[in-house]
Each structure stands twice: as C-alpha cells, then as structure tokens.
Amino acid sequence: MADDTATPDTRAYVIHPEILTNRDRRAAGPALDEALALAAALPGLDILGGEIVRLPKPQPGGLFGTGKIDELHEKLEDMEAELVLIDGPVTPVQQRNLEKAWGVKLLDRTGLILEIFSDRARTREGVLQVEMAALSYQRTRLVRAWTHLERQRGGLGFVGGPGETQIEADRRAIDEQIVRIRKQLDKVVKTRELHRASRAKVPFPVVALVGYTNAGKSTLFNRLTGAEVMAKDMLFATLDPTMRGVTLPTGMKVILSDTVGFISDLPTQLVAAFRATLEEVLEADLILHVRDIAHADTDEQAADVAAILADLGVAEDTPQLEIWNKVDLLDATAREALTNRAARDPDILTLSAITGEGIDAAIAAVTERLDDARETAVLGLAFEDGRRRAWLHEQSIVTDEEQTDEGFRVTVNWTARQADRFAKL
Structure with a gap:
C-alpha cells in the first residue's frame, strides 16, 4: 500500500542561460543536457523539462530582461513549477528578484552542486568538506543579500534592511563554523596520513582513476576490483575516494583509487574543499584518465579534467593513460575510426567497462607502465x-x-x- 504521507517530489524546471558575450561559453545543447542530468542526480525532484535562453548580456537586477521574465513566469505558472534551476551563476539580488517575480524557489549551478554533494557524501571527511564548501558559498551571499538576510531574521521591513552590524555578526558566525570544521578536517586528514604512511611500508604503487563525472570510472573500478562501489548513470555518483588493492596478472599488487568526477565550471570553493579528497591523485604513480568517448562534448570534458588536474598541482611528469570508455555506444564506423586513432598512440586505450571489451589490454598497459616502477x-x-x-x-x-x-x-x-x-x- 502506498504511503499517503510521503512528500511529493518538488516540480523543477531547468534553464541554461546562453550569454552571447561570454566567449568561453560551452555549446548550449550539451550544456543543457548536463544541467538536466545534474538535476536528475538530486533526489526528490520531478524534472519538468528545460530550455536554453539566449542573452546578449546578463541583467544585473534579474539576469533576464523584463519581457523574458514575464514570458517565463507564464510558463512556470502553467506547469505549476515550484523550483527553478539556473545553470550558471546567479547573484543574491538576481535570485531575490526572480523568486519574487516567479513565485518559486531558485537554485543556481553552485547551489545545485552543493545540494548533490551534500546528498552523496558518505565518509566523515566528505561530509565535513561539503559543510565547509556550503558555508563558504553562504558567506558570499550573506555579505551581499541584505534583504535576504532580513527575511531570514523575520524583519518587518519598517526600518529598511539589517545594518552592517548584523551582516558582520552573521559573517562572524559563519567564520567560526568554518574554523571549527577546519579543525575537525585536520584531524581526519592526519588519520588519513597515518593510513598512507602504513601503506607505504607495504609499498604498492597507486593507480588513480580520474575523469569527467559520469565517464564510467566507478564501473571500470568495479570491473577491475570486483568491488561494489555505487556506479549509477548519474552525475557525481561517487564523492568519496574508494581505495582497493588489486593484484595484476604478473603478481604485482597495486592500490586502485576511484575519485569524485570532475565537471566544468566547478565552483572554486568546491575545488578547494575537495582537494584533500583527491590526495591520492596527487601521489599517484599512474593516472588513468577515463573518458566517455561517446559523449558529444568528450573533447571539452577532457580539457576540463586536464585544467582541474593542473589546478590541483598534479605533476606534469606523472604518467597518464587515457581510457576511451563506452565504445559499445558508438556505431561501427565511429568505433573503427576511434580504434584506429587510439592504435597510433600507446597512451590511449579503448574499452567498454560495461561489456568488458578491452579490459585485458588496459590491465596489460597498466602493468607495463608500473613494471619496476x-x-x-x-x-x-x-x-x-x-x-x-x-x-x-x-x-x-x-x-x-x-x-x-x-x-x-x-x-x-x-x-x-x-x-x-x-x-x-
């Protein structure tokens, strides 16, 4: 019998603003697809659909022009939307004005990713890192969002907004929480350092799997280790690094590390917060860069991963292999062309983590790179x-x-x- 008390899913609509003056903007179609996949990764949402809105430039007061705001308001009312997800940055002022105009709650890309991270984090370290990232994000919005603060405090609006004293008090409270979490994180990181030191006494090479989110890292990890790491077709399925020992056919033992997926436009505070989660990548003897080679934006995704690795400080001389995953999703012509391209580069391997095709060749390549490493x-x-x-x-x-x-x-x-x-x- 169905539970009549269950909370119904929140009806959500996704908007990708294509800002024409932004020369670094991604192709709008794949960007919207990714935003819809992000939304689908958060439980409790009923995704009503999404659209691309082309903008000559963002309007400081409401992101969109008044005509577009009115047009979207009608659409959102018709579909009875309760939440709008904007695939991009939204200032506190823009958020307040759009929520008022549309009568819905609004989350920008950073807020959505934080929600997903909060839902997915499993280990103590992961939970603390999410809390710290969320506080950093909230702090930037507190500083600017005076009216938002007033609403939180139950102000009646008779005396304008809260004064600087209240904003400073809120900032100080958040800063104190951040300091407290940092201290807790330091303890967790020290414990991890002890574990790392003990692993060094049984000195196995570390092989780290990295890649754009949803590239198939966890599926490949499971294929190689027999572990049951969560591997779902959703973005950010893995948020905490998972370590497993693997014995290669030669008898060599290695430690395989599955990591959080990377994503374009990852908020800076999240890159900083999750740096410790990617420690194993920084120390890896070999990096396996797993790519969803069937994705329309695979080259852009690969560039994003390379940029984040560089930002994290991964040494250029760390050996890397590119794993072109999901070849089973390609048609025969595209598959043959990619296989021929990969055959000309010893650092590229094609495989399907789902079917197992190409796994033996990948293991052989890893063994060769680590032999006498x-x-x-x-x-x-x-x-x-x-x-x-x-x-x-x-x-x-x-x-x-x-x-x-x-x-x-x-x-x-x-x-x-x-x-x-x-x-x-």
Whole structure:
C-alpha cells in the first residue's frame, strides 16, 4: 500500500542561460543536457523539462530582461513549477528578484552542486568538506543579500534592511563554523596520513582513476576490483575516494583509487574543499584518465579534467593513460575510426567497462607502465639534511630509518620520478 504521507517530489524546471558575450561559453545543447542530468542526480525532484535562453548580456537586477521574465513566469505558472534551476551563476539580488517575480524557489549551478554533494557524501571527511564548501558559498551571499538576510531574521521591513552590524555578526558566525570544521578536517586528514604512511611500508604503487563525472570510472573500478562501489548513470555518483588493492596478472599488487568526477565550471570553493579528497591523485604513480568517448562534448570534458588536474598541482611528469570508455555506444564506423586513432598512440586505450571489451589490454598497459616502477634504495643523510629527510617522510616512501653517528640511514621504496625530485632538492 502506498504511503499517503510521503512528500511529493518538488516540480523543477531547468534553464541554461546562453550569454552571447561570454566567449568561453560551452555549446548550449550539451550544456543543457548536463544541467538536466545534474538535476536528475538530486533526489526528490520531478524534472519538468528545460530550455536554453539566449542573452546578449546578463541583467544585473534579474539576469533576464523584463519581457523574458514575464514570458517565463507564464510558463512556470502553467506547469505549476515550484523550483527553478539556473545553470550558471546567479547573484543574491538576481535570485531575490526572480523568486519574487516567479513565485518559486531558485537554485543556481553552485547551489545545485552543493545540494548533490551534500546528498552523496558518505565518509566523515566528505561530509565535513561539503559543510565547509556550503558555508563558504553562504558567506558570499550573506555579505551581499541584505534583504535576504532580513527575511531570514523575520524583519518587518519598517526600518529598511539589517545594518552592517548584523551582516558582520552573521559573517562572524559563519567564520567560526568554518574554523571549527577546519579543525575537525585536520584531524581526519592526519588519520588519513597515518593510513598512507602504513601503506607505504607495504609499498604498492597507486593507480588513480580520474575523469569527467559520469565517464564510467566507478564501473571500470568495479570491473577491475570486483568491488561494489555505487556506479549509477548519474552525475557525481561517487564523492568519496574508494581505495582497493588489486593484484595484476604478473603478481604485482597495486592500490586502485576511484575519485569524485570532475565537471566544468566547478565552483572554486568546491575545488578547494575537495582537494584533500583527491590526495591520492596527487601521489599517484599512474593516472588513468577515463573518458566517455561517446559523449558529444568528450573533447571539452577532457580539457576540463586536464585544467582541474593542473589546478590541483598534479605533476606534469606523472604518467597518464587515457581510457576511451563506452565504445559499445558508438556505431561501427565511429568505433573503427576511434580504434584506429587510439592504435597510433600507446597512451590511449579503448574499452567498454560495461561489456568488458578491452579490459585485458588496459590491465596489460597498466602493468607495463608500473613494471619496476618502484625500487628500494638506502640513503645516508647528515643531521643537517633535515629538509630532505622531511621530504622523504612527506612522500610516505620511508620503509625503515635508523640513526647513525653521522645522521640517518634511511631505506626508501620510490619511483624513478621521486628519486629524480630528491636529487634536485
């Protein structure tokens, strides 16, 4: 029997503003498709549809011109929409004015992504990072949204808006929460560092899967490890890194890491908040960049991933393999053309994580890249070599250390890349 008390899904409509003066704008059609997929990733929404609205330039008061606002108001009333999702940034003033004009709640792209992150985060670290990102976002809106603040405080509007004192008080309260969360995060990160150090004593290479969200990383991860990581056809299905040990056919053991999917226009506060989540990528011996090669915007998505990796500080000399996934979705002609292109580049592999086609070749390529990737070395360090010794410990590659009359005898298990970096210190 159905539960009559269940809350009905919120009726939501998606709008992608195509701002014609923005030279860096993405193709509007695929951008709207992605926005609809983002909306579908948030439970409790009934997606009524979406549309592209072309704008010569954004209007500071209401984003759209008055004529378009009225036209959209009629449409939203007809479909009884309760929530509008704007696929782009919306200022607090624009949000307030549009909510008033349309009689609906409104979320911009950043707000929607934060909602999804909040729903998906599972580990303690993930939850804390989402909270900190949400507070950072809220803080920027508190500073500017005086009337919004007044509504939150139940003001009657007789004396204008809240004064600077109230805004400062709200900012201070948020800053205190952020500081408290940072302290909790520091403890969590220290625990992760201890785990990383213990892994270094069983020095397995780390292979990190990265890619645009919904590229099929989690499905590939499951195929390679037999793990049951959530792998759904929705954006941001994975928000916390998942680590699994895998034994390659040669007997070599590696640690495979599945990470949160990247996305274009990821809010800056989220990039900062989730940097720790991507620690394993920063330390990886090999990065597998998984691409949805059947997606219309696959090249743009690949460029976004490369930009975020660079922003995170992933070293250019970290070996990478491109995994062209979802070849099973291509027609025969496109598939043959891509296979021929990939065959000319040893750093590109084609496969289908769903069907298993190409998996053996991918494992062989990973094995080849990691073969003899690490070697043990014994280093003699003087007492004054504190900085170099600290660097070795930061890399979590020290497997043994003993003090001598001259300094320290340090045993490390490192990659050629790390040995080269150490030599340059």
